[in-house]
Amino acid sequence: MNNQRSLQLLAFVSLFLVVTLLASSSFAQQSSTPLSKVENAYVSVRAAERAGYNVTSLDASLNNALGLITQGTAIQASDPAGAQLLFNQSEAIASQVATSAQGLTRSGVSPASLREAYLVGGLVAIGVAMVLVFFFLPTLFWRVWTRTRADSVVFRK
Amino acid sequence: MIDGTIRAAALGILVIIAVGLVGQYYFVSNTSQPFSEVGILGPKGEFNDYPTQMTVGVNYSLNLYVVNNQGQSMMYAVYEELGNLSSIINQSTPLAASPVATYWFALPNGGNYTLPIIVKLSSAGQNVRLVWELWGYSESTATWTYTGAWAQLFVNATVL
Numbered sequence: 001m002n003n004q005r006s007l008q009l010l011a012f013v014s015l016f017l018v019v020t021l022l023a024s025s026s027f028a029q030q031s032s033t034p035l036s037k038v039e040n041a042y043v044s045v046r047a048a049e050r051a052g053y054n055v056t057s058l059d060a061s062l063n064n065a066l067g068l069i070t071q072g073t074a075i076q077a078s079d080p081a082g083a084q085l086l087f088n089q090s091e092a093i094a095s096q097v098a099t100s101a102q103g104l105t106r107s108g109v110s111p112a113s114l115r116e117a118y119l120v121g122g123l124v125a126i127g128v129a130m131v132l133v134f135f136f137l138p139t140l141f142w143r144v145w146t147r148t149r150a151d152s153v154v155f156r157k
Numbered sequence: 158m159i160d161g162t163i164r165a166a167a168l169g170i171l172v173i174i175a176v177g178l179v180g181q182y183y184f185v186s187n188t189s190q191p192f193s194e195v196g197i198l199g200p201k202g203e204f205n206d207y208p209t210q211m212t213v214g215v216n217y218s219l220n221l222y223v224v225n226n227q228g229q230s231m232m233y234a235v236y237e238e239l240g241n242l243s244s245i246i247n248q249s250t251p252l253a254a255s256p257v258a259t260y261w262f263a264l265p266n267g268g269n270y271t272l273p274i275i276v277k278l279s280s281a282g283q284n285v286r287l288v289w290e291l292w293g294y295s296e297s298t299a300t301w302t303y304t305g306a307w308a309q310l311f312v313n314a315t316v317l
Contacts, residue, residue, distance in 0.1 A: 035261070038232070038261075038263075039232070039294060039299070042230075042232045042263065042294060042296065043296050045230055046229065046230060046296050049229060049230050055230055055265065056265045056268075058230075059230050059263050059264060059265040059268070060263075060265075062232065062263035063262055063263040063264065063270065065263075066232070066261035066262055066263055067261075067272075069261055070259070070260050070261050070272075073259060074258065115182065116182075119178060119179070119182045122175075122178045123175060123178065123179075126171050126174060126175045126178070129171055130168055130171050133164065133167045133168055133171065134164060134168065137163055137164060137167050138159075138160035138163055138164060141160075141163050
């Protein structure tokens with residue numbers, strides 16, 4: 001009797017979970033508009049830009065995708081099928097842009113990290129040079145100075 | 158005495174190099190005064206030949222001009238709205254009206270874009286205020302926020 005109740009409870013919980021998952025998946029599909037696809041692609045482009053990559057061509061593609069959304073929105077009432085076609089093209093461009101931007105950010109050391117590394121490396125090198133200058137430059141200077149004047153004769157008045 | 162002078166001169170040169178290195182890194186990474194701009198141009202893409210009279214239901218050609226100098230790529234939306242003389246709009250408050258049209262752009266830092274647009278009024282009125290507000294997409298909040306930039310045009314709209 002207890003086992004039967006447990007099974008019923010388990011079945012109820014499973015059903016609840018399945019319904020919840022289906023509902024959330026359906027909601028996610030509904031909320032994915034052409035504009036939200038471009039917004040997501042833009043976030044990927046910004047991540048690549050922050051990493052120091054040149055994203056001018058990706059921006060141009062995003063602008064094309066947004067242009068199609070602008071056109072589609074303008075004709076949506078009079079030509080829904082034509083508008084949908086434009087929205088689909090826009091989504092395809094946005095997906096390509098997102099893939100390219102994510103590919104950039106995943107490809108090894110970013111230019112921003114490299115620039116930071118150059119800065120730190122440069123400052124460390126300058127610091128080392130300062131220590132060397134402080135301790136050894138006067139000695140080196142006088143050594144060179146006496147060598148260059150090895151043949152000189154000093155007259156005393 | 159001379160040793161101290163030699164040391165000071167050499168260390169001074171190294172300090173100048175270090176400051177130059179840090180300065181270059183800083184100025185490459187930052188834009189001093191970020192701004193966005195929106196403007197409305199006449200039918201020929203110039204700052205003239207603006208219509209002052211419009212007939213209801215007739216198409217008028219204008220050009221929308223957007224500039225990005227935010228120091229980063231930007232995604233913009235320009236909302237075309239209608240108001241009148243008493244409508245309030247400023248750098249912090251957008252016009253309290255629903256958009257009659259929306260135009261979207263994506264621009265790289267330092268980029269600008271001119272888009273030909275068609276304006277058509279649906280009702281008559283004196284001093285109809287056509288407003289184009291510039292909104293930017295904020296990736297941190299995932300929302301569209303008003304940039305404080307707008308352009309406007311006053312026309313008298315009549316019925317044919």
